[in-house]
Amino acid sequence: MITTFYGYDISILPNQNSKWKKRYAKLFRQGNCFLVEGYNMKKSLIKLGCPEEKIIIQHIGVDLEKIKFTPRNVKNNGLVKLLIASSFREKKGIPYAIEAFGRVKESHPELNLELTIIGDSDGGSEGEKEKKKIFNLIKKYNLKDCVKLLGYMPHNIFLEEAKKHHIFISPSITTSYGDNEGGAPVAIIEMSASGMPILSTKHCDIPEVVIDGKSGFLVNERDVNNLAKKLKFLILNPKKWKAMGEYGRSYIMAEYNIKKQ
Known part of the structure; x- marks a missing residue:
C-alpha cells in the first residue's frame, strides 16, 4: 500500500x-x-x-513542454512587472508581499513598477479576511494605480500572462492556526522553470525548490524588511535575472520534470 x-x-x-x-x-x-x-x-x-x-x-513534476523558457528583460519604458499567483489564504503571505512592495515604492517613487495578483478569495471567512488585508494595504500605500487584481484564470492563460512579468513573489508562512504549504507551491516550480527569478521564504520545502542566491532569494517568514530589501535588489539589478532564470530552469528540469518524477 x-x-x-x-x-x-x-x-x-x-x-x-x-x-x-x-x-x-x-x-x-x-x-x-x-x-x-x-x-x-x-x-x-x-x-x-x-x-x-x-x-x-517524490518531487512534484511539472510539464516543461508547456512551460517555455523566457529570459526576462526590461523594455525601454523601464517598467518592472512583479507577479503573485495564489488563492487568498493566510499561508500564502500575500499581505507581506504587498507591504514589501509598498515600502519599495515609497522609498523609490522614481521606479516604474507594477504588481499583478492572480487569484482571489474562495468566499470563505479566511479568504475574505485576507482580501480585506490586501485592499487595506493597497490603500495604505496608495498602490491602486500600480496593482492589478486579475482574479482566477485558467492555467494555460496564467502561463501566458506570467511571461509578461519579471519577478515572482511567493512569501508563504505558517498560519496562526498551524497550516502551512507542506511542500512548496507548484506555482514557484512553474515560474522558476519559465525563467523568472523567485522571491520567497524559508518555509517548508521551498528552500528545496528555490536555491537561495542562485534561482532567487529566500527570507524568513513574515520578515517584511528583508523581503523589501531583496525585492529592491532584484528590481535594481535586472542584469542578474538572466543567470537566475537559467539556473532555475536547469534545476527544475533536473529535479521537478514530470517525465522524470
Whole structure:
C-alpha cells in the first residue's frame, strides 16, 4: 500500500482530532511506502510516527513542454512587472508581499513598477479576511494605480500572462492556526522553470525548490524588511535575472520534470 502526503494531512488533520493520530499509527504500521514532496515534509511525517525507512521523497513534476523558457528583460519604458499567483489564504503571505512592495515604492517613487495578483478569495471567512488585508494595504500605500487584481484564470492563460512579468513573489508562512504549504507551491516550480527569478521564504520545502542566491532569494517568514530589501535588489539589478532564470530552469528540469518524477 502506497500513501501520498501533501500538506494539510500533515500540518492540520492530525491536530484536529486525536482519532486521526490513531488512524495514522495504524496506517504507518500497515503501509508499505509513504511519498512526500521534500525533506521538510519527511521530517514532519517522522514526527507523526512514520518509520523513516518507509518514506520516499517524490518531487512534484511539472510539464516543461508547456512551460517555455523566457529570459526576462526590461523594455525601454523601464517598467518592472512583479507577479503573485495564489488563492487568498493566510499561508500564502500575500499581505507581506504587498507591504514589501509598498515600502519599495515609497522609498523609490522614481521606479516604474507594477504588481499583478492572480487569484482571489474562495468566499470563505479566511479568504475574505485576507482580501480585506490586501485592499487595506493597497490603500495604505496608495498602490491602486500600480496593482492589478486579475482574479482566477485558467492555467494555460496564467502561463501566458506570467511571461509578461519579471519577478515572482511567493512569501508563504505558517498560519496562526498551524497550516502551512507542506511542500512548496507548484506555482514557484512553474515560474522558476519559465525563467523568472523567485522571491520567497524559508518555509517548508521551498528552500528545496528555490536555491537561495542562485534561482532567487529566500527570507524568513513574515520578515517584511528583508523581503523589501531583496525585492529592491532584484528590481535594481535586472542584469542578474538572466543567470537566475537559467539556473532555475536547469534545476527544475533536473529535479521537478514530470517525465522524470
